[in-house]
Amino acid sequence: xxxxxxxxxxxxxxxxxxxxxxxxxxxxxxxxxxxxxxxxxxxxxxxxxxxxxxxxxxxxxxxxxxxxxxxxxxxxxxxxxxxxxxxxxxxxxxxxxxxxxxxxxxxxxxxxxxxxxxxxxxxxxxxxxxxxxxxxxxxxxxxxxxxxxxxxxxxxxxxxxxxxxxxxxxxxxxxxxxxxxxxxxxxxxxxxxxxxxxxxxxxxxxxxxxxxxxxxxxxxxxxxxxxxxxxxxxxxxxxxxxxxxxxxxxxxxxxxxxxxxxxxxxxxxxxxxxxxxxxxxxxxxxxxxx
Amino acid sequence: xxxxxxxxxxxxxxxxxxxxxxxxxxxxxxxxxxxxxxxxxxxxxxxxxxxxxxxxxxxxxxxxxxxxxxxxxxxxxxxxxxxxxxxxxxxxxxxxxxxxxxxxxxxxxxxxxxxxxxxxxxxxxxxxxxxxxxxxxxxxxxxxxxxxxxxxxxxxxxxxxxxxxxxxxxxxxxxxxxxxxxxxxxxxxxxxxxxxxxxxxxxxxxxxxxxxxxxxxxxxxxxxxxxxxxxxxxxxxxxxxxxxxxxxxxxxxxxxxxxxxxxxxxxxxxxxxxxxxxxxxxxxxxxxxx
Numbered sequence: 325x326x327x328x329x330x331x332x333x334x335x336x337x338x339x340x341x342x343x344x345x346x347x348x349x350x351x352x353x354x355x356x357x358x359x360x361x362x363x364x365x366x367x368x369x370x371x372x373x374x375x376x377x378x379x380x381x382x383x384x385x386x387x388x389x390x391x392x393x394x395x396x397x398x399x400x401x402x403x404x405x406x407x408x409x410x411x412x413x414x415x416x417x418x419x420x421x422x423x424x425x426x427x428x429x430x431x432x433x434x435x436x437x438x439x440x441x442x443x444x445x446x447x448x449x450x451x452x453x454x455x456x457x458x459x460x461x462x463x464x465x466x467x468x469x470x471x472x473x474x475x476x477x478x479x480x481x482x483x484x485x486x487x488x489x490x491x492x493x494x495x496x497x498x499x500x501x502x503x504x505x506x507x508x509x510x511x512x513x514x515x516x517x518x519x520x521x522x523x524x525x526x527x528x529x530x531x532x533x534x535x536x537x538x539x540x541x542x543x544x545x546x547x548x549x550x551x552x553x554x555x556x557x558x559x560x561x562x563x564x565x566x567x568x569x570x571x572x573x574x575x576x577x578x579x580x581x582x583x584x585x586x587x588x589x590x591x592x593x594x595x596x597x598x599x600x601x602x603x604x605x606x607x608x609x610x611x612x613x614x
Numbered sequence: 615x616x617x618x619x620x621x622x623x624x625x626x627x628x629x630x631x632x633x634x635x636x637x638x639x640x641x642x643x644x645x646x647x648x649x650x651x652x653x654x655x656x657x658x659x660x661x662x663x664x665x666x667x668x669x670x671x672x673x674x675x676x677x678x679x680x681x682x683x684x685x686x687x688x689x690x691x692x693x694x695x696x697x698x699x700x701x702x703x704x705x706x707x708x709x710x711x712x713x714x715x716x717x718x719x720x721x722x723x724x725x726x727x728x729x730x731x732x733x734x735x736x737x738x739x740x741x742x743x744x745x746x747x748x749x750x751x752x753x754x755x756x757x758x759x760x761x762x763x764x765x766x767x768x769x770x771x772x773x774x775x776x777x778x779x780x781x782x783x784x785x786x787x788x789x790x791x792x793x794x795x796x797x798x799x800x801x802x803x804x805x806x807x808x809x810x811x812x813x814x815x816x817x818x819x820x821x822x823x824x825x826x827x828x829x830x831x832x833x834x835x836x837x838x839x840x841x842x843x844x845x846x847x848x849x850x851x852x853x854x855x856x857x858x859x860x861x862x863x864x865x866x867x868x869x870x871x872x873x874x875x876x877x878x879x880x881x882x883x884x885x886x887x888x889x890x891x892x893x894x895x896x897x898x899x900x901x902x903x904x
Contacts, residue, residue: 421808422808444822444823444824445822445823446823456818456821456822458818460810479818479821479822481814481817481818483810483811483814483815483818484809484810484811484814486809486810488808488809488810489809489810489811492804492805492808492809492810492815493805493810493814493815493818493819495801495804495808496801496802496804496805496815496819496824497801497819497822497823497824499797499800499801499804500794500797500798500801500819500824500826500829501823501824502797503793503794503796503797503800503870504790504793504794504797504824504826506793506870507789507790507792507793507794507797507870507871508790510789510793510868510869510870510871511785511786511787511789511790512786513866514782514785514786514789514857514860514861514864514866514868515782515783515786517864517865517866518711518712518778518782518785518860518864518866519774519776519778519779519782520750520773520774520776520778520779520782520783521773521774521779524771524773524774524783525773525782525783525786527771528746528748528769528771528773528783529783529786529787529790531746531769532734532735532746532769532787532827533734533735533736533787533791533827533828533831534734534786534787534790534791534794534827534828535826535827536790536794536825536826536827536828536829537822537823537824537825537826538823538824538826539790539826541823567804570804570808571804574804574807574808574902575807575902575903576803576804576807576808576898576901576902577898577901577902578800578804578898579800579873579874579876579877580793580796580797580800580870580873580874580877581797581800582873583869583870583872583873584869584870586869587869587870608866608867608868611866611867612864612865612866612867613865
């Protein structure tokens with residue numbers, strides 16, 4: 325099938341490659357970079373989102389933030405200018421659920437279908453095609469998208485048939501992951517400053533009520549002091565801000581999420597925003613006198 | 615062996631019963647209640663901590679908070695008045711690590727050994743004798759205690775040979791559990807207010823980076839709206855305050871723990887402090903307009 329793909333970064337790049345390897349013809353564009361690797365893998369470069377939409381029957385977007393999706397879809401020379409009725413747009417970025425509803429309505433007005441299908445799992449699972457994909461949108465649109473999604477993800481869940489529902493699940497995921505990373509960082513800094521051994525405490529806690537993927541993975545990397553991304557701090561802060569901004573629109577109060585988000589300002593202040601989000605540990609260590 | 619046991623509440627009661635069933639002679643006292651059930655099970659009631667210490671070779675305390683341990687050990691007619699050199703005191707309560715160091719020093723000055731051995735797992739695991747026990751103190755004292763601890767717990771970890779290290783691990787546990795409960799509550803209230811299905815979102819998230827014991831257990835009970843304890847909100851708040859108060863002594867900054875702790879003031883304001891700690895969900899729902 326002819327597929328359009330916009331956004332070929334650390335996630336979009338390997339996702340697109342899995343589509344090429346699955347036998348599809350890819351028409352790609354990235355606003356920031358010439359997507360050399362994916363073109364070498366057999367994709368065709370396009371000069372604009374408009375051209376991507378003219379050449380791809382289904383158009384996938386995988387860009388950093390809500391304004392990037394808006395620009396890719398509705399900006400000058402954007403996807404909307406190239407769409408014809410009957411096409412399908414799948415946004416796999418992690419963005420605002422409320423903005424997603426507005427984007428879906430505008431795409432719908434062009435006679436096209438829209439799915440929000442954000443992912444979790446990070447670059448390793450993007451490479452392996454084993455992402456978790458959370459979908460919001462009509463069942464028939466998902467049926468059409470499923471063969472493509474199966475090349476990129478191991479688990480595909482229709483969260484709800486309303487556009488935005490996939491993004492709601494992703495926001496919920498990021499609230500939990502972001503706060504659990506903060507929780508583990510606070511616990512391990514407390515442990516060290518109280519004179520006990522963080523590695524031993526983590527090992528003991530993994531057997532009980534505090535057990536989590538985050539304590540296992542990110543907790544292990546905190547103890548190993550491995551701050552390489554992984555999931556960049558600036559993207560975690562972006563996701564927490566997606567949560568806080570949607571919460572503002574919805575009238576939902578997220579006090580601990582708000583506290584955790586603030587720490588990322590300090591991560592930025594020390595120039596560590598490209599490091600892994602476990603860098604909140606260093607901020608808490610500095611606050612406790614290093 | 616002759617064992618003294620102080621504090622026969624929802625946790626101490628079943629823990630003491632497991633010692634009786636293990637063949638030990640128990641000498642028990644509880645400042646708040648006549649411990650009828652454990653006496654029917656074969657234990658001997660004592661009028662004071664002093665009598666408990668006079669009759670038990672090893673004395674175990676399992677009381678709610680730091681001042682309760684202080685009162686049991688060092689108050690009038692307390693354990694310290696009845697101890698003779700060579701005895702062992704095991705505090706299994708969840709209390710301040712820094713206060714624990716002071717209590718251990720005072721018990722040490724009487725020629726006795728001290729272990730801090732707080733537990734996690736809650737009433738069901740106290741009943742089954744399958745608690746997780748986190749120990750701080752000398753290895754030979756632990757060797758002496760181990761046959762008793764094995765009647766109460768499935769996992770016994772020596773966190774460190776310094777008194778207080780067990781309590782540090784318990785504080786770390788409660789920071790992580792308390793914040794993860796708050797995280798799951800914020801995520802599920804956000805989900806519901808955004809119009810998606812919390813049960814579906816939870817199920818999807820259990821397969822990914824947000825997976826945790828808390829999302830599985832407490833998250834499931836939030837969706838089932840089962841607010842029966844479990845772990846009472848007032849005890850979770852007490853544990854978070856143990857963390858915040860020790861953090862103050864140690865110069866450690868715990869911003870998200872502090873935010874989560876505040877919610878429990880609202881749990882109290884609605885009279886729900888005897889309910890399970892997942893009652894933070896109701897507070898967040900009310901804040902979002904019910």
